[in-house]
Amino acid sequence: MGAIQAIRGTRDILPDEVGYWQRVEAIAREVMQRAAYREIRTPIFEQTDLFERGIGEATDVVSKEMYSFKDRGDRPLTLRPENTAGAVRAFIEHSLHAQGGTQRLWYLGPMFRYERPQAGRQRQFHQLGVEVLGSADPRADAEVIAVATDFLRAIGLQNLSLEFNSIGDGSDRQTYREALVNYLTPFREELDEDSQMRLTRNPLRILDTKDATTQKILENAPSILDHLSPESKARFDQVQQMLTDLGIAFNINARLVRGLDYYTHTVFEIQSADLGAQATVCAGGRYDGLAAELGGPDTPAVGWASGLERLILLLQQIQPLPIAPLDFYGVSRGDRAQAFALVVAQRMRQLGFSADLDLSGSAFGKQFKRADRSGAIACLIIGDAEAESSTVQLKWLKSGEQEEIALANLEGMAPELRQKIAKGREEA
RNA sequence: GCGAGCGUAGCCAAGGGGUUAAGGCAGCGGAUUGUGGUUCCGCCAUUCGGGAGUUCGAAUCUCCUCGUUCGCCCCA
Known part of the structure; x- marks a missing residue:
């Protein structure tokens, strides 16, 4: 190997x-x-x-x-x-x-x-x-x-x-041990190999044998409970x-x-x-x-x-394991947009949301497919236009509705977003 | 330490001596160069856990080895 x-x-x-x-x-x-x-x-x-x-x-x-x-x-x-x-x-x-x-x-x-x-x-x-x-x-x-x-x-x-x-x-076990050995010794030859060994070394362990014959012999063996x-x-x-x-x-x-x-x-x-x-x-x-x-x-x-x-x-x-919930999935294309998307995703995390960011740089279409599979409630969409204006397109994946939010307003809108996420999760 | 079964791609698998190693899922690329869940097309194992042997020829047979699974011993 x-x-x-x-x-x-x-x-x-x-x-x-x-x-x-x-x-x-x-x-x-x-x-x-x-x-x-x-x-x-x-x-x-x-x-x-x-x-x-x-x-x-x-x-x-x-x-x-x-x-x-x-x-x-x-x-x-x-x-x-x-x-x-x-x-x-x-x-x-x-x-x-x-x-x-x-x-x-x-x-x-x-x-x-x-x-x-x-x-x-x-x-x-x-x-x-x-x-x-x-x-x-x-x-x-x-x-x-x-x-x-x-x-x-x-x-x-x-x-x-x-x-x-x-x-x-200790003394209960000592008396019981003797009683058990006295009972088992006449059957010695009929016991399974492991149990024969234990008879001298650790007779109590014979009690939990899985061997059928030995189990049969044990049916009439003295009980520890009578020796307490x-x-x-x-x-x-x-x-x-x-x-x-x-x-x-x-x-x-x-x-x-x-x-x-x-x-x-x-x-x-x-x-x-x-x-x-x-x-x-x-x-x-x-x-x-x-x-x-x-x-x-x-x-x-x-x-x-x-x-x-x-x-x-x-x-x-x-029980099947519930999938880890994800609030946002960030998609972006273009150098400036990708850099800005990192900032937006991090901002979301700081506001208490969970956010995944697509790092592939592949076509928007591909990134949306991954967004779907991620189980995210909404997409953060950032292209050059958004980077230019410091805004983000926020798309709710279930309904397809899309809204534009300025980075500056993100914190103020956080409570509203939290509610929408919670509702989106219920519907899912 | 002992016994039995099984190892083909990231996952599930077909193939049981004749040479191009099915298929599915996942993944990647494209149709669709800023918008997803459907569909379609393409790519994805110079190689069958590893080594030795038998054979003109081995994923297929033999041996060894490693891993794994289940059981024994024992334990949670």
């Missing part, structure tokens, strides 16, 4: 598509602001150590998916594969806990994982996420889920389902009650486990029925141990992250 191409798993978002992103981003800002979450922006790369400790060295994300490198000072760095670790690092580093109370944070930005690209998965992808730090209150768990559903609803997505579970605290301590069970019930009070439907899914080490208690996933194999559109949970693990104060926390590429895939299915 001759020309240089975008790196595998990365994508250019071209002008025709960027409107979808702007929409999702605007909705995110609005929903977050209403829920009193504050934006945080952290660096795109961090010390490799942060992710190894935060996410867990044995996880797939850390062991085989990180973009890690050394800088010129020989520091081991990694492009962030997710942003919870970075947000918590910033929280600790700047002593945000000292601001008192609960910190509600949100972020939006690119993440990087070295994976094989497929539908709804890229190596550089974008996540919107929230983190509520400093509250162990089950209301925080419920609120975070409610904010997620509000966000997804505001985008207009349908056919979503919320899967919900508790994986308890009374306290864990009470919290799980409370969050459920709150979701019900909020009118949020959910399925309890005792098989739901998460791939990152830091989760405790509440875990959840929101999936779409309208995507391919990568159907999870938002996922998160509680992670009470992470801040302490990273060397900060013991800070209970809960949060989620949502993959924007997947949301945009869905958005494109349900």
Whole structure:
């Protein structure tokens, strides 16, 4: 291949598509602001150590998916594969806990994982996420889920389902892990290859296998929910009650486990029925141990992250993007006229209108064709005669009506023009 | 990392060993040298992702390679 191409798993978002992103981003800002979450922006790369400790060295994300490198000072760095670790690092580093109370944070930005690209998965992808730090209150768990559903609803997505579970605290999981291994060990030979490996390494992960035989065996397996301590069970019930009070439907899914080490208690996933194999559109949970693990104060926390590429895939299915509105399209011919047209177009912009200017210098006929295609409401027509008299012919493209305006009167006429533009847009 | 499908112009495409590589959209020029949305005419791939091979002859067959798509693993 001759020309240089975008790196595998990365994508250019071209002008025709960027409107979808702007929409999702605007909705995110609005929903977050209403829920009193504050934006945080952290660096795109961090010390490799942060992710190894935060996410867990044995996880797939850390062991085989990180973009890690050394800088010129020989520091081991990694492009962030997710942003919870970075947000918590910033929280600790700047002593945000000292601001008192609960910190509600949100972020939006690119993440990087070295994976094989497929539908709804890229190596550089974008996540919107929230983190509520400093509250162990089950209301925080419920609120975070409610904010997620509000966000997804505001985008207009349908056919979503919320899967919900508790994986308890560390000791709950320890007892459950033993129970699960005891149950599965007699079936060892019948399990699929991956699950056999996990039996010793990470038995909980067997629960979300896609292998039919293993799934069958799991039907009678013990449930994590029967191994929760009374306290864990009470919290799980409370969050459920709150979701019900909020009118949020959910399925309890005792098989739901998460791939990152830091989760405790509440875990959840929101999936779409309208995507391919990568159907999870938002996922998160509680992670009470992470801040302490990273060397900060013991800070209970809960949060989620949502993959924007997947949301945009869905958005494109349900809504066409409105074309960017344009007020004026400037056409001109002749040296003096072209120079004057630039001045007029710029003046229009300063008055708050949007104006495109044809730079081709081709025949008026051609320029008018382009004016049509641009979607402009009106044309600014400038030839030598107009340049001479410092006027502009203003032609309303829908009706074909044309009027002459002196440059000097443009500002005074601006309110009237604004009205005509608005009316022209309604008719279009 | 593993499996399968697909790469012909900016986009959508026909062609599946015989030599001039259909067609459509978009673009550009003209009919129409200061006035558009219609129409008409013309132009727009020395070459079929790249490389090697088979053959008198390759876009068409073989191998390698790169890219891409979908799936697995895993995840948002």
